[in-house]
Amino acid sequence: MASVNSVQELKNLVDPTGVYGEYVRLTRKGKRSVGLCPFHREKTPSFSVDQETGLFYCFGCHKGGDLLRFLQDVEGCSFTEALEILANRAGVTLSISAGRQAAASGAPDRKEKLRKALASAERYYRSALKAEKKGSAVRSYMEERGLGPKQEESFLLGFAPFGGGLMNHLAGEGFSPDDAAECGLVVEREQGGRAERFRNRLLFPIKDAMGRTAGFGGRAIDGQEPKYLNSPETPVFQKRDILFGLCWSKEEIRKRGQAVLVEGYMDFVAAHEAGVTNVVAGLGTALAGGQAALLARYAKEVILSYDGDPAGLAAAQRAVPILLAHSLSIRVATLPEGKDPDECIKRAGAEAYKRCVEEAVPFFRFLVEQAQAKAVLGSVEGRVAFVHSLSEYLAAVPDLSPERACASS
Ligand SMILES: [Zn+2]
Known part of the structure; x- marks a missing residue:
C-alpha cells in the first residue's frame, strides 16, 4: 500500500x-x-x-x-x-x-493493530456461527429469540464455541497472544496461560460510530453466569463513549433528529427489525456523559424506551439529567408493566411498539404522571417533595432559556 x-x-x-x-x-x-x-x-x-x-x-x-x-x-x-x-x-x-x-493521541498504530485483531476475531466468530447446524444449542437459542438469518447478517452475529480455536486463528493472521489479551479476547488463567474470554456464547459485535469493531457482547446460551458478558475496557473500547448499534442507526437518527434509546442488545435488534431504525442501546451500564455527548452529535431529542419494571424506570430517571446536560430533549415511552421492548414486539407486534414510541411523553409530564400514580401529589408534603425532586433535573439543564426549557419539558 x-x-x-x-x-x-x-x-x-x-x-x-x-x-x-x-x-x-x-x-x-x-x-x-x-x-x-x-x-x-x-x-x-x-x-x-x-x-x-x-x-x-x-x-x-x-x-x-x-x-x-x-x-x-x-x-x-x-x-x-x-x-x-x-x-x-x-x-x-x-x-x-x-x-x-495529526497530533495523534496515544499510539495510533497500536490501536489500529488492536482493531484489526478484533475484526479478525469477528470473522472467526461469524464463521463459527455459520458452521452451527439447525438444532444446535446456539441455533435453538436464536430461534427461540427470533434471531434468523436476516438478523445474523444485518448485525454480524457470531458464536464463540467452547474454546480452543480463536488463538490459532489469530496467530494465523499475524496476531500475538499479547494482542489478543490487550483487546480483551483472552483472559489470564489462575493456573497460568490464557483462555478465551467468550465461550459458548452468542456474540454481538460492539462497533464504534464508524462501524469499527471495538468489542463484543456475549449472551450465555446454557445458563452460564453472567447472562451477558462484555469485552473489558481496552484502548479501543471505552464503554462510556460507545453506543451499541449507532453505526447502523446513525443515518436515520440524523435524518429524524431523534434517537430511541433502549437497554439491551436484543431490544436493539428487535426494535430495528420492527422498523424503529433510529434506535441505539446502552452497554448494560448506566448511561454515561460520553454516550449522551455522542447522541447529541446526531440527535436533538432522545426517546427513552427502557424496561417497564422498577429497575428500568430507575435507570431512565438516572439517564435524564445526563441527557439534559447535553441539551437533549427527552421523551419517555412507557411499556406495559414488566416488559422490555423485545418482549413487547414479540407479543404485541411491531406496530404496537412503534405506536408506543410515537406516543412517548415529555419527561416532565412523565414525572408528574409517576408521582400521581404513586399518589405522591395527594398531600402537601408529597407535593413539596415532588417539587424538590425536580430541582435535580432543572439543575442539569445547562441553558434554562424559556425556549430550551419548553423543548425539554
Ligand atoms: Zn446547517
Missing part, C-alpha cells in the same frame, strides 16, 4: 465532493454543490460545497470548514480518525510524520 507523508498530500488524493456526497445528496449549481444540511433540520438546501476549494458552509446553521472538519462533525470522530477515513478511501497509509502532524 502506498504511503503519504502529509495531510495535504492525502487531501490531494481524494475528490471532496465525492466524500461530501456520501452524506449529503448534492446538486450542482454553478461553482457550488448544494444539498440539505446534515447538521440541522431543513426543507430547502442551505448546505453548500465550493467545488474549487473543497470547503463547505451551511447558510442555515453556519457550520463550515474543510473536508476533515466535516468528517469530524458528521462522524463524531477525532481529527486522526478523520484522516484514517480519508486514507482508507484513497487506499493509502499515513506515514509516521503525517500521523504526527
Whole structure:
C-alpha cells in the first residue's frame, strides 16, 4: 500500500465532493454543490460545497470548514480518525510524520493493530456461527429469540464455541497472544496461560460510530453466569463513549433528529427489525456523559424506551439529567408493566411498539404522571417533595432559556 507523508498530500488524493456526497445528496449549481444540511433540520438546501476549494458552509446553521472538519462533525470522530477515513478511501497509509502532524493521541498504530485483531476475531466468530447446524444449542437459542438469518447478517452475529480455536486463528493472521489479551479476547488463567474470554456464547459485535469493531457482547446460551458478558475496557473500547448499534442507526437518527434509546442488545435488534431504525442501546451500564455527548452529535431529542419494571424506570430517571446536560430533549415511552421492548414486539407486534414510541411523553409530564400514580401529589408534603425532586433535573439543564426549557419539558 502506498504511503503519504502529509495531510495535504492525502487531501490531494481524494475528490471532496465525492466524500461530501456520501452524506449529503448534492446538486450542482454553478461553482457550488448544494444539498440539505446534515447538521440541522431543513426543507430547502442551505448546505453548500465550493467545488474549487473543497470547503463547505451551511447558510442555515453556519457550520463550515474543510473536508476533515466535516468528517469530524458528521462522524463524531477525532481529527486522526478523520484522516484514517480519508486514507482508507484513497487506499493509502499515513506515514509516521503525517500521523504526527495529526497530533495523534496515544499510539495510533497500536490501536489500529488492536482493531484489526478484533475484526479478525469477528470473522472467526461469524464463521463459527455459520458452521452451527439447525438444532444446535446456539441455533435453538436464536430461534427461540427470533434471531434468523436476516438478523445474523444485518448485525454480524457470531458464536464463540467452547474454546480452543480463536488463538490459532489469530496467530494465523499475524496476531500475538499479547494482542489478543490487550483487546480483551483472552483472559489470564489462575493456573497460568490464557483462555478465551467468550465461550459458548452468542456474540454481538460492539462497533464504534464508524462501524469499527471495538468489542463484543456475549449472551450465555446454557445458563452460564453472567447472562451477558462484555469485552473489558481496552484502548479501543471505552464503554462510556460507545453506543451499541449507532453505526447502523446513525443515518436515520440524523435524518429524524431523534434517537430511541433502549437497554439491551436484543431490544436493539428487535426494535430495528420492527422498523424503529433510529434506535441505539446502552452497554448494560448506566448511561454515561460520553454516550449522551455522542447522541447529541446526531440527535436533538432522545426517546427513552427502557424496561417497564422498577429497575428500568430507575435507570431512565438516572439517564435524564445526563441527557439534559447535553441539551437533549427527552421523551419517555412507557411499556406495559414488566416488559422490555423485545418482549413487547414479540407479543404485541411491531406496530404496537412503534405506536408506543410515537406516543412517548415529555419527561416532565412523565414525572408528574409517576408521582400521581404513586399518589405522591395527594398531600402537601408529597407535593413539596415532588417539587424538590425536580430541582435535580432543572439543575442539569445547562441553558434554562424559556425556549430550551419548553423543548425539554
Ligand atoms: Zn446547517
